[in-house]
Amino acid sequence: MKTFKKIILAIIVIAFTSCVDVVDVEVQDGPTRLVVEASLNWEKGTTGNEQTIRLSESSPFFSTGAITEVTGASVVVTNDTSGDEFVFADQGNGEYLSTTFEPVLGKSYSLRIEHDGEVYTAIETMTPVTDITDIFQKREEGFNDEELEVHIVFTDPEEEGNNYLFKFQREGDLLPGLEVGEDRFLNGNEIDWWYEIEEDEDENIEPFQPGDVLQIEMYGISRPYYDYIKILVEQLGGTSLFDSTPVAVKGNCINETNPENYAFGYFRLTQVVKASYTFVEE
Template sequence: MKKYIYFSLVLVTQFLVSCTDVIDVDVPTADPRLVIEASLDWEMGTLGNNQSIKLSTTSAYFDNNSNDAVTNAVVSVMRLSDNMVFSFTNNNDGTYTTANFEADLNETYQLEVLYENEVYTATETLLATTPIKEVTQSEEGGILPDAIEVNVFFDDPGDEMNFYVLRFKTEGDPYPELRDVSDEFLNGNEISIFYEKRGDDEADELQPGDVVDINLFNVSERYYKFIQLLNSQLGSGNPFAPTPVELRGNCVNTTNADNYAYGYFRVTQTDKRSVTLIEMD
């Protein structure tokens, strides 16, 4: 009987192995495109002189070994009111930095990137941000029961349309979370936004001792819609949601429009707070 069972197991194993085929799937590829990460953030209470821009190229989905940093570009930003040019130093690692940027409210700035004999430009106006009034923590205002959430309060100015982006970054996490908010139905009122982390279990939630950095930005309507679309494609969780579309920013190739870039050029003032979470009673 034991020999019979052993022989049967051998036959089943051989059958399963013989039915295993390697299937080659052709994955569509495209020529690399320039990716521009140019967020010039002027934090309240600072001069805002130190700024950084990152350039890279797109790569194949399964290519984990390619170096996509762009190290042969020329980057500058011009203040259009007086044509003052701020040149960014090439650090040969994909980052371009300056320590001489002059941030002025309501001024319009133009980014220029010269890369492989093509010129990419983008324009944005530096808007004054609304200051954060208060940051609290609780376990009652979020979606998950008994989960810690961070609450941010700020006053929306009346008689004008405002668009906001809030950035939440928990120390140790690789990426921040962005929230897009407009004052369409809240004009002139206090606005409260909560942030909580969700995951497969309680260990993925915010914990006592976590440090959360918070940035509040007043942004242009175009950037607000850009982040709104980005968030809808990243976190809808809806199996019936529309197929994600190609997301382009405000960077335009003035030399060859067909060879467009990804990314966004943003110039904003920001109010920043950090909160260390405590044990709730």
């Protein structure tokens, strides 16, 4: 199990004191694409009726401007079995809201977006998640046996195909930690999944301390989404000066009008369980 300690989102500047010449490098911008944030997450114990889809436009890599929100689009999600349609109303700020969505586990749903004369579609299945049965802390299982780690316990169903996305967000931290679990390594077993934060003085990252509050989310995800998010987590968790340049990862949103002008992002339907844990003195 690998812990992704940080996400590096910085521009690295190298200054050579012996060099006084300025070299201008022209970086070509890629085409502007539609960015689809369509994560329909159904928290256990709720109706899941209120869901939001966000649309924006991609920006150049070195851009420091504000995100360009997309308004005026038509956004509809359809239950492929019943034919029920759920219209996501434009809120005028890039968000599209439905308060009548009806999530059904195991059912296929289709997304249809009409924007700027083009039609984008995607298909995904509402994927269930098991329950978290226990949460506790230890110092023995992590990479550093002197630091605290959190453990979440759950029992994976014997049926094949139960993949997971874990999100760990310590209160006060800017970015969460993300990890993924694959069914073939978990199937049918009681799982003790641990997570720690390793100290990094250069990045001002501290390990867990007594009193820290950690928000935990565990999602049941489809196999296609597992393959997609695993690549993103690996890219974000391993970026350095000498790594290969991360490549754009295509999601499941297809441009039916102009396939070359594909969208970024993913249409996913997941069930999620949430919990909070406060570290204590030992």
